[in-house]
Amino acid sequence: MLRSIRSTFIMIGECFRMSLSNILGxxxxxxxxxxxxxxxxxxxxxxxxxxxxxSGSLSSxxxxxxxxxxxxxxxxxxxxxxxxxxxxxxLTTLEAVAGVTPNVSLSARVSRGGSYETRISxxxxxxxxxxxxxxxxxxxxxxxxxxxxxTTFACLISPDMVETFFYGVDPIGEKLYIDGIPFLVVGLMSxxxxxxxxxxxxxxxxxxxxxxxxxxxxxxxxxxxxxxYLSEGWSSEAATDALEAKLDEMFSYEDDCYEIMDMSSIExxxxxxxxxxxxxxxxxxxxxxxxxxxxxxxxxxxxxTERTTEIxxxxxxxxIPWQIQIQFLIESFLLSVIGGAAGIALGLMxxxxxxxxxxxxxxxxxxxxxxxxxxxxxxxxxxxxAPARKASKLNPIDALRSA
Amino acid sequence: MTAPTFFKxxxxxxxxxxxxxxxxxxxxxxxxxxxxxxLSVLGPSGSGKSTLMNIIGCLxxxxxxxxxxxxxxxxxxxxxxLARLRSAEIGFxxxxxxxxxxxxxxxxxxxxxxxxxxxxxxxxRRARELLERVGLADRMAHMPNQLSGGQQQRVAxxxxxxxxxxxxxxxxxxxxxxxxxxxxxxxxFRELNDEGRTVIMITHDMNIxxxxxRVVHIIDGxxxxxxxxxxx
Numbered sequence: 001m002l003r004s005i006r007s008t009f010i011m012i013g014e015c016f017r018m019s020l021s022n023i024l025g026x027x028x029x030x031x032x033x034x035x036x037x038x039x040x041x042x043x044x045x046x047x048x049x050x051x052x053x054x055s056g057s058l059s060s061x062x063x064x065x066x067x068x069x070x071x072x073x074x075x076x077x078x079x080x081x082x083x084x085x086x087x088x089x090x091l092t093t094l095e096a097v098a099g100v101t102p103n104v105s106l107s108a109r110v111s112r113g114g115s116y117e118t119r120i121s122x123x124x125x126x127x128x129x130x131x132x133x134x135x136x137x138x139x140x141x142x143x144x145x146x147x148x149x150x151t152t153f154a155c156l157i158s159p160d161m162v163e164t165f166f167y168g169v170d171p172i173g174e175k176l177y178i179d180g181i182p183f184l185v186v187g188l189m190s191x192x193x194x195x196x197x198x199x200x201x202x203x204x205x206x207x208x209x210x211x212x213x214x215x216x217x218x219x220x221x222x223x224x225x226x227x228x229y230l231s232e233g234w235s236s237e238a239a240t241d242a243l244e245a246k247l248d249e250m251f252s253y254e255d256d257c258y259e260i261m262d263m264s265s266i267e268x269x270x271x272x273x274x275x276x277x278x279x280x281x282x283x284x285x286x287x288x289x290x291x292x293x294x295x296x297x298x299x300x301x302x303x304x305t306e307r308t309t310e311i312x313x314x315x316x317x318x319x320i321p322w323q324i325q326i327q328f329l330i331e332s333f334l335l336s337v338i339g340g341a342a343g344i345a346l347g348l349m350x351x352x353x354x355x356x357x358x359x360x361x362x363x364x365x366x367x368x369x370x371x372x373x374x375x376x377x378x379x380x381x382x383x384x385x386a387p388a389r390k391a392s393k394l395n396p397i398d399a400l401r402s403a
Numbered sequence: 404m405t406a407p408t409f410f411k412x413x414x415x416x417x418x419x420x421x422x423x424x425x426x427x428x429x430x431x432x433x434x435x436x437x438x439x440x441x442l443s444v445l446g447p448s449g450s451g452k453s454t455l456m457n458i459i460g461c462l463x464x465x466x467x468x469x470x471x472x473x474x475x476x477x478x479x480x481x482x483x484x485l486a487r488l489r490s491a492e493i494g495f496x497x498x499x500x501x502x503x504x505x506x507x508x509x510x511x512x513x514x515x516x517x518x519x520x521x522x523x524x525x526x527x528r529r530a531r532e533l534l535e536r537v538g539l540a541d542r543m544a545h546m547p548n549q550l551s552g553g554q555q556q557r558v559a560x561x562x563x564x565x566x567x568x569x570x571x572x573x574x575x576x577x578x579x580x581x582x583x584x585x586x587x588x589x590x591x592f593r594e595l596n597d598e599g600r601t602v603i604m605i606t607h608d609m610n611i612x613x614x615x616x617r618v619v620h621i622i623d624g625x626x627x628x629x630x631x632x633x634x635x
Contacts, residue, residue, distance in 0.1 A: 004520070006520070006522075007519070007520020007521070008520065010517070010520055010521070010523070011517055011518060011520055012523055014517045018505075018506075021505055022505065025505055194549075262613055309501065310503060313497075313501045313503070314488075314623070315462070316460065316462060316484065316489065316495045316497075316625040317485070317489070317490070317495065317514055317515040317518060317562070318483075318489045318490025318491070318515050318518045318519060318566065319486060319490075320483045320486040320487065321482055321483060321486070322483075323518055333435070390609070396462045397457050397462050397463055400462075400497070402499075
């Protein structure tokens, strides 16, 4: 028993050597044969690696814009159309909530007093917002609690606004008319603007004013949209529960008065979509693998026909059918795996270039490599099976006679 | 009965299906060989001698009849059992030496040992020894296309001997050689027989057949003893 296992290993080792010399002895043909596998594996690897890098940078940009926040949109009930300033203050007393930023937006006619006037989206924020977005201010000052309490007419403007209204003039200390009301420009925003999810989804606002002032201009005493910043150590699920409990109480347990949007659930959805797309693309790419497998099968069938004499001879010299079969299987396996290895290298190179071009991260995916290697090995064995079987079934006499 | 039967064929018949018709290739062939004999099977082409060789060489099995080789009945063996029997008992030498072009002389000789599962060191030792035996000690690493026809045939003989077979089976071994090299190869067979190996040679050439100590004729699938060729 042990002896026969040993001799099987010896035989298989020799098969590898002979197959390798056959493959290398016919370099051009071997290369063309494995080209299909090579392209297929390269495509699958490049796709998976690129999508992985993309989703990596997606989630990092998501976490920079929205990790640890919950965005609440209030539709209100008949009794209570939104949250008052006091309600917001009450929310901040929740353990889960570190702070609240109302989003009061209005579209206003903006001018510098002259005849030129344009509609601009204006956003009302509180001082907490500026604490959370510390790098928003480039010059001047932010809006503070005094501005909120006194509904001052102070504003911060974006570089776009500076260009539109204050070309060649230092805007700080200048006046800007918003719906006819003179506002004092107290600070300048950076170009990156609002990195929060509401900023990204609504487009960065060009003008920021105290939210209390914005509410007044809207003739409204309530806030219908705000962002909640979570306290350290709170998961968005737990915080959502806590927030829901409080809001339910505020709206007297009426249904459908508000909606809490959780950044991580949006990210999950997007990741799921991305994964689906990548699975679909990988599926399409794996058609190339199947085509490559058929190429190998075709090649192996030709090889079997060409080497009929060799097969007959080996049989005459005492090779058992399965030994012949395993030799051809090893050859197609090797061909395919060589193609697969080259494909992995090419695929990684491609995705490295792609990641540089698209500016996404480059993460070598072990899964993709294992998939590529496994798939090519499987293709080699699967598509090598029939030709190898054909070889092993050859009648040694017929095989020898064909010489 | 002390020793098992070495080689015995009784009433061997072989039919081939040729389209609608059945061709009767071998007709009631009886043949017994003692260990250490040197036998020629002489017959024209189409006489059934190749079929007989295939059955003797366990590449094919008879339709009916009994064939015993080295005490083992061959008739009902499976393909794998036949392969093992070939590996252990029979060394083939073909008309055109049938060396694998991508393997060196030494590797070609090692080939049967690979299938027999012999380890690399033992294989190498045995291949060297045999190539020395056939006078090719200085050609071990040569590829077949770097060898002359006679040298190739001697490599093939060394390969046939690799498994230390009880029976050396040669099919027109000089068919592709010129007369001088042919004589050298025949001399080698003679030497091997002198060393005690059983040799069966299939040929259509009377002059080649005469090298054997015993000649049988095969015509139209029927085998007849031709007596001692050296006397003829």
